[in-house]
Amino acid sequence: MSEKLNRREFINRSAKIGATAIIGKKVLGALADGPLSAWAAETIDIAVVNGADYGAMAAKAVQMLGGMGRFVPKGAKVALLPNVQAKNPGTFTKPEILRSVIKMCKEAGASEIACLSQLTPAHWEGCGLAAVVKEEDVLLTLVSNKEPANFKKVPIPDGQALPIAMIMNELFKYDLYINMPVTKDHAGNKFTGTLKNHMGLNGNNRDFHKANWKTDPADIDHLDTCIADLNAVLNPALNIVDATEIITSNGPMGPGDLAKPQKIVAGLDRVAIDAYCARNILKLNPQDIVCIRKAYERKLGEIDPARVRISEVRL
Amino acid sequence: MSGFLPALGIAIPIAFGAGPAPAAPAVDLNAFLPSARDLVGWTPSGEPQHYAGEELYTYIDGGAEIYQEYGFKQVLAQDYKNAAGRGLTLEIYEMKSPEAAFGAFTFKASGKGQSVPIGQAAELEDYYLNAWKGDVVFTVIGFDDSPESLAGIRAVAKAVDAKIPVGGTRPALMGRLPGAWARAPHIKYFTGVLGLFNIDAFFKGGIFKFKAGAAAEMNGDWLFLFQYSDETESLQRLAEIQKKLFADVSIKGFAALPDGGFEGRTSKDKTFRAKAAGNLIVLALTNKGAADAEKIMASFGR
Numbered sequence: 001m002s003e004k005l006n007r008r009e010f011i012n013r014s015a016k017i018g019a020t021a022i023i024g025k026k027v028l029g030a031l032a033d034g035p036l037s038a039w040a041a042e043t044i045d046i047a048v049v050n051g052a053d054y055g056a057m058a059a060k061a062v063q064m065l066g067g068m069g070r071f072v073p074k075g076a077k078v079a080l081l082p083n084v085q086a087k088n089p090g091t092f093t094k095p096e097i098l099r100s101v102i103k104m105c106k107e108a109g110a111s112e113i114a115c116l117s118q119l120t121p122a123h124w125e126g127c128g129l130a131a132v133v134k135e136e137d138v139l140l141t142l143v144s145n146k147e148p149a150n151f152k153k154v155p156i157p158d159g160q161a162l163p164i165a166m167i168m169n170e171l172f173k174y175d176l177y178i179n180m181p182v183t184k185d186h187a188g189n190k191f192t193g194t195l196k197n198h199m200g201l202n203g204n205n206r207d208f209h210k211a212n213w214k215t216d217p218a219d220i221d222h223l224d225t226c227i228a229d230l231n232a233v234l235n236p237a238l239n240i241v242d243a244t245e246i247i248t249s250n251g252p253m254g255p256g257d258l259a260k261p262q263k264i265v266a267g268l269d270r271v272a273i274d275a276y277c278a279r280n281i282l283k284l285n286p287q288d289i290v291c292i293r294k295a296y297e298r299k300l301g302e303i304d305p306a307r308v309r310i311s312e313v314r315l
Numbered sequence: 316m317s318g319f320l321p322a323l324g325i326a327i328p329i330a331f332g333a334g335p336a337p338a339a340p341a342v343d344l345n346a347f348l349p350s351a352r353d354l355v356g357w358t359p360s361g362e363p364q365h366y367a368g369e370e371l372y373t374y375i376d377g378g379a380e381i382y383q384e385y386g387f388k389q390v391l392a393q394d395y396k397n398a399a400g401r402g403l404t405l406e407i408y409e410m411k412s413p414e415a416a417f418g419a420f421t422f423k424a425s426g427k428g429q430s431v432p433i434g435q436a437a438e439l440e441d442y443y444l445n446a447w448k449g450d451v452v453f454t455v456i457g458f459d460d461s462p463e464s465l466a467g468i469r470a471v472a473k474a475v476d477a478k479i480p481v482g483g484t485r486p487a488l489m490g491r492l493p494g495a496w497a498r499a500p501h502i503k504y505f506t507g508v509l510g511l512f513n514i515d516a517f518f519k520g521g522i523f524k525f526k527a528g529a530a531a532e533m534n535g536d537w538l539f540l541f542q543y544s545d546e547t548e549s550l551q552r553l554a555e556i557q558k559k560l561f562a563d564v565s566i567k568g569f570a571a572l573p574d575g576g577f578e579g580r581t582s583k584d585k586t587f588r589a590k591a592a593g594n595l596i597v598l599a600l601t602n603k604g605a606a607d608a609e610k611i612m613a614s615f616g617r
Contacts (some may be wrong), residue, residue: 084376085375085376085378086375087404087458088404088443088456088458089442089458089459118376119373119376120373122361122364123376126394145373186377186378187378187380187381187422187509187513188377188378188380188381188509190512190513190516192377196377199377200376205372205377206369206372218521219380219508220508220509220512220519223380249425249513250422250423251378252375252376252377252378253374253375253376253378254456255440255442255443255454255456256425257425257427258441258442284516285582288516288519
């Protein structure tokens, strides 16, 4: 089976169900002319929910965005991309959020749900997410990044630092995916969120980190430019960010200073969401975070909060 | 190619490739793992996980650079549990030298925790402990701040300390921090841009081009020492830095000073003041204004 056939097959299948998660399309383009355009014109861009019941908060955030049915058409095969870092507090997507999203996908009529990951069973078991997968009876697909054949080459148009992405083959079996990062500190660039979480789908992440790490600030910019490049060919149907309990130092693995903003932030626009999280949760200037700025420059989303419709509630 | 993972019951994994075997490590970190006999009430749970060299990028998903910058060799992680079901994780990192391990320790420790007599330096924070001894920096994580977990953290850390036979010396540069700065609880030793950048985003540009650096914080004020080969290089770097900061539109109130140094305010409105001193560049960074920056610089003397 050739690479082109598989890719076309994936895009065709996505188009049939009207999903927005199509590799190669852009979020803003999808909103402008896609099936969600009419709805998008009259609703919010980002939903922020505060509270203590993290599962209910995730459900509320999705409801504020129009309900899971807006993003997961009946019969769709759905992949989920939670952040599975370590079991250290504030480093992984909370199990109750994953459970809530799985339940919403089921209620929307998803025909198949799978969590995709390049990490080990020990990672999944340690943070409690494997138990959710088991209890909710969905698939957990663990892809080894040591085997290049597990990934498909996807050229990145105008890639500034990354000319080719290596997207895991498993993703192409699904009609759409939901991006579920934790926003937190990252020692490499001081911020991680929706954009960086996509490295979880990519097989040549070592190219993001230059070999034989040197004292060279260009290496930091290289990492973030690769992240922006990668995001140009990936397009989640929905982003649900865990900002409930997060580390603000020693990220991404910790242990580090633990903060409890107790927020869930959801929406389609990755740049707007990451900019919101950087500014309002980690108290950083989004313009200082290279991957956010580069993604904005690539027109992957909006960095200016004045141009983003945000609705915030407390449960 | 695929099958079920019995432990998870419902998974369809793509087989994990074995990959090339890592180079034989110089030290067997298993020798530093406390056994059930070394602990009261805590026992090892599961098998230890070992990662060497580039494999660290698997263990720390997307965040191994800072350890590589300091000089990482290998890590061994082992879980522990007690009868009540509480868990601990011990991570033992072997770095390339005592200086590298000390630097990684100062990166990991916040300076806000409690100093405890374990290893050559140790800090107990809300739910974890970091310690340094010789080539090794180790972390014990308790996952909560219950007295039971904190007692377990201390017990495991003391047992590791007892098993590491050799210590090491702190980087000589740390000894050049003056007076009270040398005794500050919040100190950093850094060998690259990430270590420095993680102290304050002002340093993101990497314009200092140092060999190594030391820093200490007291009440929000920072004193930095950047080390160079000799006085000629420090003066040359100071001139280059001055030129770049002068041209940086985000820097406010930039001014050259009679002592050959300069001062200004960052985009976050922190005041900085710098000068060369022998093979060092000394820099003060404070959010309390120019007078405070001058006071910090005066504490260094010459």
